[in-house]
Amino acid sequence: MDEKGKVFNEWFGRTVIKSNRRYAYEEVQVMLEGAEGDFKDELMTLHRISDKLRQERFHTGSIAFHTSEVKFDLDDKGKPIGTYIKEQKEANFLIEDFMLLANRRVAEKNRKS
Numbered sequence: 001m002d003e004k005g006k007v008f009n010e011w012f013g014r015t016v017i018k019s020n021r022r023y024a025y026e027e028v029q030v031m032l033e034g035a036e037g038d039f040k041d042e043l044m045t046l047h048r049i050s051d052k053l054r055q056e057r058f059h060t061g062s063i064a065f066h067t068s069e070v071k072f073d074l075d076d077k078g079k080p081i082g083t084y085i086k087e088q089k090e091a092n093f094l095i096e097d098f099m100l101l102a103n104r105r106v107a108e109k110n111r112k113s
Contacts, residue, residue: 003045005053005101012109028091047090050097057100 001007021038031037032047058064066088073082 001049003049003052005049005056007101007105010105012106025089025091025095028094029089032090032094043094046098047094050094053097053101054093057097 027037028043031040031043037043069086069088071084071086072080073084075081
């Protein structure tokens with residue numbers, strides 16, 4: 001894949017993902033906003049590519065479904081004590097953009113088969 005999101009090579013098959021590093025959306029978001037962290041350069045590259053993928057999707061007619069998600073504040077016993085609206089941020093869009101790309105590539109492969 002290049003910096004514009006053009007895929008040059010791909011492989012399809014059953015896999016198991018083993019990860020040495022997992023991130024929470026909030027952890028990635030603070031890095032996208034300027035904080036330092038593990039693999040920041042790589043995350044910033046993925047962020048730039050995801051922006052390009054999103055721009056291209058919208059340019060070709062994709063609809064932006066920005067929804068509000070209601071979350072619950074829980075006490076130490078798990079009882080709801082309040083609600084709040086979870087805001088989607090760039091870290092959420094980054095993951096969404098690459099998931100959509102993967103889904104599209106699989107659909108295109110299956111259509112050709």
